[in-house]
Amino acid sequence: MKNFRIESLILAIGLLLLGICIQKGFKSFAERDRSVNVKGLAEMEVPADKVTWPLMYKSLGNDLNALYDNIKNSNKIITQFLIEKGIDEKEISINAPEIIDLKAERYSNNDNSPYRYNVTTVITVTSNKVDLVRSLIAEQGELLKRGIAVTGGDYRYNVQYEYTGLNSIKPQMIEEATKNARQAAEKFAKDSESELGKIRHANQGQFTITDRDANTPYIKKVRVVTTIDYSLED
Known part of the structure; x- marks a missing residue:
């Protein structure tokens, strides 16, 4: 009888620990699914070269x-x-x-x-x-x-x-676009009462070079949009 009680107690503790682990697992899984997708824009005007x-x-x-x-x-x-x-x-x-x-x-x-x-x-x-x-x-x-x-x-x-000098301004523009994306993500996290986590996925985006307007084709507008997924944490 004594051994049966001990075995029952051990089983109950085991089930309790299992339940805690499952709960934490579900919570962790749910947290991993929480994210925000934002875009960051960077534009620059440059003279044609x-x-x-x-x-x-x-x-x-x-x-x-x-x-x-x-x-x-x-x-x-x-x-x-x-x-x-x-x-x-x-x-x-x-x-x-x-x-x-x-x-x-x-x-x-x-x-x-x-x-x-x-x-x-x-x-x-x-x-x-x-x-x-x-x-x-x-x-x-x-x-x-x-x-x-x-x-x-x-x-x-x-x-x-x-304009042929794109490579010289790429790092600066990517940095600016990434910064703008993070600002948008931080605002979203604040509004949802969450903390902004790490980057889960990032897409640099494609650079485009167009005339600033029809009257000044010798001035170019360079544009890039980055897309970033940030995780959200409580």
Whole structure:
């Protein structure tokens, strides 16, 4: 009888300990499931550090040999203009001319045109001297005095500005985005009467570079959004 009581007591203590362990396990499991998902935004405006400037002009005529000589001379004049203004020769490239035979166009309405050939020539400046190129774009009318009319309006030959220094600002922007995410998580934890725990999962997000606006494409807006999961504790 005595042994039975001892065994019953041991069994009761064991069941009690088991119940405590199960309760703690459920509590721990529930706590592990408590988390908050937040996003942190970082934005920065930076000046473009690379520019691609296509100078496009057209030539009309009936004699291909004469057109060739004219284009060769025009290319020389444009190149000299750019070099005089501070553009390096290695930053200048001359594309092959695009020739359209107006008389050979099947659906052309140019039967009454006095010219047979329409030639498009493009000289491209690719440079890191963004400010210099911008000033030259404003001065390109000077080429009219030298007998060359640089034309625009063709979307294929728009000026393009780029920012290539992303790697140099990535750490700073990630740090700022992470800080902003943590501030949001701390506010959520405070409102829910919890303590903010460790990071459970983090996603850096993708960097995007866009024009600040349509009027200032030479100023870029860099943006990144990080997504972070924090655990919440009582």
